[in-house]
Amino acid sequence: MELTVYLAGQIHDDWRETAKKKAMEKELPIQFFEPMTNHDRSDHIGEEILGEQPNAIFKDEAASALNNLRTNVLMHKSDIVIALFGDQYKQWNAAMDVGAATALNKPLILVRPESLHHPAKEMANQAQVVVENLDQAMEAIAYIFQKK
Template structure:
């Protein structure tokens, strides 16, 4: 049986990744998850912590973004499916960028957000193969795509 690689991009302020992983485990889905660094301070400061301090915040942020891009680009390229979550608390420009990279690479893209973000994310949603509001819906999508199982339906 094939093991699917799923990249989980997007907001880091809720436990949505854990919910999807738990749902996939409960269904015994053959998946491996990867994600960006979700420790916000580490992600912001990795460049200066490793390569040295910067006087300008622009270069501080640039160093961190470039190191983080090594991880995100590599993992998105290796993914079979990319899932991008947009939360309510912050604008996630990096998540939108990851969705664009996934779309440009031809990766199947699932977008996750609430109904209040339908309008601002209409272009991202248009590039996605599915738009889900909940982690449970994402687990259902994964089960269907991987196993051809649709909950509540029998042959």
């Protein structure tokens, strides 16, 4: 059995590469999906596909529609969603992704440090498992594959 995991949440650091490395170290049979982490590509995709927009608001709306399409398709194809809620960046993406995972009835592992218990409490309530770090998230997934 192979699982497909969508790596949701904050997009401005390399936590996804760390998660992939940890999964490889554990030899977990996982395929990963993730949002567009190239910020420029994400911001400009609407105009790249739909053409120049009349102002910044329309440009953002066009990019948002295409990014939401991408997220919805990839999350829909995933077996599990891992959403990272960290304290370094704005967390709108994490909150939105948790809502999408819940709407799609996807099992959710929320990664958030204990210090962020309060601001992430609603997201934590939606998750099947809440962990404090990526090691714990990978251990939770490894447990799925254990036979005894």
